Amino acid sequence: MGQYISKQPLIYIFDIDDTLYAPELEYGKLIGKSIQKIMPELDAYKTCTEEELDKIEYNLLVNYGTSIAGIAAEHNLISDNKLLTFGEFYDKLNNNLELNNYYSLFRSDPKLYDFLNNLIKSKCKIFCFTNGDHIHAKRLLSKLKIYNLLAAQFDKDFIISFDTFNSKNSTHNTPIICKNKSDTTAFMKAFVYICKTLNIRPSNRIKKNIIFYDDSYNNINSARKYGFNTVYVCKLSKEFAPISEIEPHHKILYTQTYNLESVTEDYQYCQIPFFL
Numbered sequence: 679m680g681q682y683i684s685k686q687p688l689i690y691i692f693d694i695d696d697t698l699y700a701p702e703l704e705y706g707k708l709i710g711k712s713i714q715k716i717m718p719e720l721d722a723y724k725t726c727t728e729e730e731l732d733k734i735e736y737n738l739l740v741n742y743g744t745s746i747a748g749i750a751a752e753h754n755l756i757s758d759n760k761l762l763t764f765g766e767f768y769d770k771l772n773n774n775l776e777l778n779n780y781y782s783l784f785r786s787d788p789k790l791y792d793f794l795n796n797l798i799k800s801k802c803k804i805f806c807f808t809n810g811d812h813i814h815a816k817r818l819l820s821k822l823k824i825y826n827l828l829a830a831q832f833d834k835d836f837i838i839s840f841d842t843f844n845s846k847n848s849t850h851n852t853p854i855i856c857k858n859k860s861d862t863t864a865f866m867k868a869f870v871y872i873c874k875t876l877n878i879r880p881s882n883r884i885k886k887n888i889i890f891y892d893d894s895y896n897n898i899n900s901a902r903k904y905g906f907n908t909v910y911v912c913k914l915s916k917e918f919a920p921i922s923e924i925e926p927h928h929k930i931l932y933t934q935t936y937n938l939e940s941v942t943e944d945y946q947y948c949q950i951p952f953f954l
Contacts, residue, residue, distance in 0.1 A: 687801050689872060689884075691838075691906070692950075693857075693892040694808045694815055698790065698822060700933050700947045701893045701913045705783060709810075710735050712774045713745045719770065720762075722753035743858025743896070744809040744840075746771075750850040764854070765846025768811050775814070784821035785947075791824055793951035803876060804828055807838040807868055807890070809856040811846075815839050834875045838868050859896030862904035869904070891931075891950065895920055902928060911950075 692698055695706040714731040717723040723731065738748025746767060749755065755762040775781065797804060806828065808815050815837045819825035828836050835842075843855035843864065857864045869888070873880040882905070890901045893911040899920075902908050908928045912921075924930055933949045 687803055687887065688797075689803045689805070689876075689888045690797060691805045691807050691868070691872075691888060691890045693890075693894070693897065693911075694806050694818055695810065696893040697891055697911050698806075698819075698824075698948055698950070699784065699787070700949060701911060702933060703783075703947065705780075706893075708778075708780055708783075709771075709775070710739065710745065712771060712778065712780065716767075716770045716774055717749070719757045720749070720753065721756045721759070722749075740896075742854075743856040743860075743864075744854070746840075747809075747854035747856055747858070750854055753850065755850050761849055763847050763849055764840075764844060768813070768840070768846065772811070772813050781817050781821050784818060786821075786823040787948050789951045790822065790948040791827065794824055795827060798827070798831060803872075804831065805836050805838055805868075805872060805875075807857070809840060811840040812837060832875055836875075838871055842871060843867055857892070857894070857897045857900065859900060862900050865890075865901050865904040865906065898924070898928070 695709065696704075699705065714728070714735050717731055717735065718726065723734070726734065735745050738745045738752075742748035742751055746764065749767075750764070755764075755767055794804060806815060806819065812835075816825060819828065819837075840846075840854070840856065845852070855864050855867065869885065870880060872888075873884060878884060885905045886907070888906045889909060890898075890906040891909045891911055892898050892901070893913070895910065895912075898908045898910045902924075908924075910924055910928065910930045911933060912930050913933050921930060931949060
């Protein structure tokens, strides 16, 4: 998977949702459901049925990278004749996730913790790159009990999120930068952020030592176009058409099937530690 520069440290970038836990658990879909619950608060979706919202939210996610990016691109964020900022919309989403005990679903994963800890001990650097905001990222990583481990690596933040590239004081008039299928802007900006955090000069030599993990084929494709090494965390069958286009230079992790009822404090549900 690429030619690494031996004298440079490996830099791991992990997506969070459906990557640092098994995508089969489909917790990421619950975020989509939470967004659908607050969409009717916006004037543009007040008359939509649940079925219509489900289809709209999915299409926005696919086409724009995040539902909020799509909503902001296609409509004013107006609720009861008041124009909302991105921050106010995210507050509604985060409050909804909290009220519905979304984060209570997650458990610590000792093998994931040990895997990440061993990477750090081996002088590797680890970042998390999510389209969600910092509040969501920190809450989830804390529930997985890896936030403090990763935060201790640097004086600066290891989380690259919506907040890194976008102002929450902005409204729909400002395009949202996020991981998506249409361009590589977010990965370029993430690379610059990483180099600044590590106090190193951006170069192709550094880029060759970056490994990016994500469950989204669109994100993996954009990251590869930008020049990152990638690992596609894939719950699809090996007959999925783009697979042959990814291999052999970029790895694919086929995850297993899980029973939600069997998840316990000691349950191992992140497959990444068993992959490398």
